[in-house]
Amino acid sequence: MIDRRIAVATAALEARAGGLRRHAACAIAALSPALAVAFLASVVAVQASASDLSARAKLFIDQQALPEGTDVEVSVGEPDARVALAECRRSEPFVPSGARLWGKTSLGVRCVDGATWTVFLPAEIKIYASMPVAARNISRGQPLVADDIRSERIELTRFPPGAFADRAPLEGRIATRNITPGEPFRRDLLRAPLVIQAGDPVRVNVGGGGFVVSTDGRALTAGSDGQSVQVAVAAGRVLTGIARPGKVIDVR
Numbered sequence: 001m002i003d004r005r006i007a008v009a010t011a012a013l014e015a016r017a018g019g020l021r022r023h024a025a026c027a028i029a030a031l032s033p034a035l036a037v038a039f040l041a042s043v044v045a046v047q048a049s050a051s052d053l054s055a056r057a058k059l060f061i062d063q064q065a066l067p068e069g070t071d072v073e074v075s076v077g078e079p080d081a082r083v084a085l086a087e088c089r090r091s092e093p094f095v096p097s098g099a100r101l102w103g104k105t106s107l108g109v110r111c112v113d114g115a116t117w118t119v120f121l122p123a124e125i126k127i128y129a130s131m132p133v134a135a136r137n138i139s140r141g142q143p144l145v146a147d148d149i150r151s152e153r154i155e156l157t158r159f160p161p162g163a164f165a166d167r168a169p170l171e172g173r174i175a176t177r178n179i180t181p182g183e184p185f186r187r188d189l190l191r192a193p194l195v196i197q198a199g200d201p202v203r204v205n206v207g208g209g210g211f212v213v214s215t216d217g218r219a220l221t222a223g224s225d226g227q228s229v230q231v232a233v234a235a236g237r238v239l240t241g242i243a244r245p246g247k248v249i250d251v252r
Contacts, residue, residue, distance in 0.1 A: 053091065054078045057107045057121050060093035070129040070156075076107065077122040086115035101125050103157040127156045131184050132167040138179040143193065144170050154184060162186045192224035196243045204231055204241065206251045217249065 054076040061074045079085070088111035095101065096108045102125060110118040135150040142148075149167050156163065163184035164170060173190040183189075196202060196219045204217040215233055223229035223243035230240050231249050241251035 053109050053119065054121055056091065057093045057109055057123065061101060061107065061123065061125060070127050072128075073126040075124045079119045079121060083119065085117050085119070086111070088117070089114040096120065102127070102161065125157060128153060129156055129165075130154075131156065131163055131165060132170060134179045134181050134183050134185070136181055138175045140175050140177050142175050144173050144175070144185075144190070146171060149185075152182065154182070156184070159184055160186060160188075162188060192226075194222050195225050195245045196223050196229055196247055196249070198222045200247055202231060202247045202249050204233055204239065204249050204251060206239070208252060219247075219249070 058074050058076045061076070062072070090111070090113035091109050092112045094108045094110065096106055099105050099107070104122075104124050106120045107123045108118060108120050130151055130153045132149050133152045133154060135148055138144065138148055149170055151167070163186050170185055170190070172193050173185075174193055176189055176191055179185070179189055198219055198221055200219045202217050202219050204215050206213045206215070217231040217233040217239075220230040220232055220238065225243060225245055227243050228240060229243045229249060230238055231251075232238050239249075239251050241249040244250055
């Protein structure tokens, strides 16, 4: 009867775990009948636990905070079938150093109770959201106008991160390279328009200690609103300040 239980357990193990290596069968045969049954049960449990790691990893990703208005599709691969994992009472998913929950990536799972193994699972994370995208071809150096922009639901993870979520700040910005239709407007693709050109006569506001002194100057470098520029003032002094609309430079 015990021998029959061993045979049944062996067949079940091969069906659920994809087969054991040949020397495992030899090890089982060397055990007493009672120990053999216990050994088979524990290996089956370990293999079942290993196949469940991807489901736990997927749940971990699903629980991460994501921007409002986004939809996510997650797929997680299983551990390498050739890797034998020791029995683990509790495992813990984690994001490996240098990895991001974006596009094709990897996720780690470590045993924190009962063993010391760590495995890495292949994962793919697709994030969808309604975003402003280019409505037509936009040439490098071209300022954006309203007709250049449309809203579209896209897979954000097809593109590098850093896209504008709102169309309000886009109009008037300058394309730093050619942008194709359907491409989201990332911050590295656009720059703010220049409010000061090199050589412009400007008003320089020099402030500090509760006072502001204004004087005339001439811009030595160009800049957008908020950028640092250089300006020459009386007696040839060169100051560094912040460009503001209306050809104003604030020096603090």
